[in-house]
Amino acid sequence: MSEKPTVEEYLQNIQNGQFKAYKCVECGMVIAPPSGSCYGCGSSKMEWTNVSGKGTLVSFTVIHVAPDEFAEEAPYYIAIVELEEGTRVSARLLGFDPLKPEEVPLGSVVILDYEINKTGKKYLAFKPA
Ligand SMILES: [Zn+2]
Structure with a gap:
């Protein structure tokens, strides 16, 4: 497991339901999405690291007008979640009514999940813990 992580693998891991983040070999900073x-230190030496899947809901937006690929799924939430490990990822937010954004509790704990669309493609998602 000392091979350099690639963006392709990162995306494939999500498709496999096995989200992993990058970790800087030099300073230990956890990084996702891939960079x-x-x-932290500018190093390009990265390795894979497992994450707990727990995070805090930092912000969100409701997507009403989606790109063609997602048009039928709108409206839906895209959230920014700060993982326990310290990095921020954007992902779908599940478990809330997209028409009632005032009910989404910012700062609440969310856990990693996956959303699968009609074509079978999987997305990173979070749901209430
Ligand atoms: Zn570093």
Whole structure:
């Protein structure tokens, strides 16, 4: 497991329901989505790391007008979640009514899940813990 992580694998892991983040070999910073270099120290030496899947809901938006691929799924939430490990990812937010954004509790704990659309493609998602 010392091979350099790639974006392709990152996306494939999500399709496999096995989300993993990058971890900087030099300073230990956890990074997702993939970046070519560490936000902390600038190193490009990365390895895979498992994450707990727990995070905090930092912000969200409701997508009413979606790209063609997702048009039938709108409206839906896209959330920014800060993982326990310290990195922020954007993902679908499940478990809330997209027409009632005032009911979504910012700062609440959410856990990793996956959303599968009609074509069988999987997305990173979070739901209330
Ligand atoms: Zn680093």
